[in-house]
Amino acid sequence: MFKYVIQLILGFLTLLMSTAISWYEGSGIIDNPLEWKYSTPFSQIFNIEISSGQDISQLDYFVYAAKFQPFFPTIMTVSVLYICTVLIFFIFQLNRQLAIILSGIISCVFIVMSAIFFNSSTVGGNIFFWITAVGALIFISMGISLWYRKKYMFKFQPQ
Template sequence: MFKYVIQLILGFLTLLMSTAISWYEGSGIIDNSLEWKYSTPFSQLFNIEINNGQDISQLDYFVYAVKFQPFFPTIMTVSVIYIFAVLIFLIYQLNRQLAIILSGIISCVVIVSSGIFLNSTTDGGNVFFWITTVGALIFICITISLWYKKNTSFNLQP
């Protein structure tokens, strides 16, 4: 249990640090008015009219960072995948069926996420496509291996 807690703490600290740096890097969209039309899906979703850089949704900072400076957003994504994997193995110790179900759900969510980046025109979008695709494959493998382990364990009680 202790080893899972340490891994989760390190994963969350990495996520926190990379999120802060990504948010800072993405704030560059404020000065790049040419990208306001193409890199502000959350502002458009919330029907925010962008008259100046200060009107842009904070969530759009991450979109801009993913498109043009993908290193720290990639670290964010990898740390989220890692945190979920550790949680799955922790949950597996407590409730095997729940861990298998959650791992399958996470697999589906990550597959859908990779589909969002499928035909990206930016290098950052392509990086995210491959990161999420590999993450989906990891969770599919985790799901299959946990299911196999659960269903092939032998009961040696008389």
């Protein structure tokens, strides 16, 4: 139990730090009006008309950072992958079926995310495509491995 808590704390601290830095780096979109049309999907979803940089949704800062300065957004994504992995292994100790289901759900989320980044025109988009695609494969294989362990783990033990 203690080893999971320490790993989760470290994962969340890394996520928090990389999120703050990504948000700061992404605020550069305010000064780049040429990117307002292409790097503000959340403002477009929320039907926000952008007449100045102050109108841009805070979520679009992360999109801009991921496209043009992908290091810390990549650290964010990897820390989310790590946190999810630790949580699944912890949950597997408590409820094996739930861990398998969560692994499947997380892999589906990463498949959708990789489809969003597929064939991106920026370096950051390509990096995120590969990270999310590999993350989906990791969670698919983790789900299969956990299912196999659940199904065959206790069959061959002597009674």
